[in-house]
Amino acid sequence: MARIPLEDNFTDVIGKAQRGLHITDADLAGRAGISTEDLAALKSGRPLVAVLRRVARHLRLSPDALEALATNAWYPAQPNFPTGFAAFNTRYDDMTVNSYLVWDARSKQAAAFDTGADSQALVDTAAAEHLSVRYLFLTHTHEDHIADLARLVAATGAEVWSHEKEPLPGAKTFRENAHFHLGPLAIKTLLTPGHSPGLTTFYVTGLSWPLAVTGDAIFASSIGGSTTDFEQQYRATRDKVLSLPRDTVLAPGHGPLTTVAQEKQANPFFAR
Incomplete structure (x- = not known):
């Protein structure tokens, strides 16, 4: 890859x-x-x-x-998930955007996170793994993260969930600390606002590694931008994301996967 x-x-x-x-x-x-x-x-x-x-x-x-x-001296080591996790990187205008799929290998129940610019690879993976995509969780509702919403929902029949501060027509809403389950997988919502009012990090346990789907809260070696709520963004990311176990894999809305441990060491905003 x-x-x-x-x-x-x-x-x-x-x-x-x-x-x-x-x-x-x-x-x-x-x-x-x-x-x-x-x-x-x-x-x-x-x-x-x-x-x-x-x-x-x-x-x-x-x-x-x-x-x-x-000086281009750092790039995050990429974690390996033997099963139950897939990442998709698709082009949106002059950038790329990520979406993700997690699933329970036994029940074949799955959850998607954001749509990317093109959800076809996600849909194809779900079909190849014989998955039933039960949920589509939105980290936030900026256009690049929901660009292929209609097609993904039509292809999978997934329930769409977004934070109550960023409601969408036809979507169900959640609050902070909502819990969802897919067999042994547990998904908890953590409100990490600043970049957008309802920006949510989804903390997933039950895979090979703990996983946090962070949207635009944090990227490998950077943070989501905000000209109006930067302090809120910084504190929420520090207190709710970087307080997770050090081996937690961070799956951001843009750029490569990383981990809590790596960001504490190499992210200019948080390294000390």
Whole structure:
């Protein structure tokens, strides 16, 4: 399988932190003791390590993790699920978006998470594994995550569930700490808002590894963006996602799989 690129590069991370903290270029340059020209060069994509490390400290970012990202020195080790889990990465405009399928191998009951831009591969996998897709859980209702909703529902007959703060016509709604079951699989909802009001992380146990489907709460080496609720996004992700067991696999809305342990070490927003 082709390696999925990281969702954000180091300039994206700097931009998200700067916008979220409402720090202007002039203010950031002054705090970091660098010229506005050097800051502009850094933000244009030049990995000026000394400048980067100064900037990181004033954006609450880990200098070491940001440097590793800027120098392409890190990519998350990819976990292996022998059965019961499949990931799908589909192109949406100028980016790619993920969707996921989990199932109980014995009962063949399954749940899908988001639709991606094209749900055909998910539908084909469900058919090949002889699965009954009982639920379609939506991490949030931004268009790229529900782009193929109608076709996926028509193909599987799945019940659609979204958070009560982001209702959709025809969908059932849940609150935080709702519980669902597929045989031995347990699925718990964790509200992780900021990027959107009802952004939900689904914590799944009963597979080979604990799994958190995070939508746009966190990505490998980055975080979901928010210009209005950045602090809420940061705290919810830190307190509810990164507090999960260290071996929990994180299945984000964009970019590759990662784990809680890896993000605590290598995510510029959370590494210390």
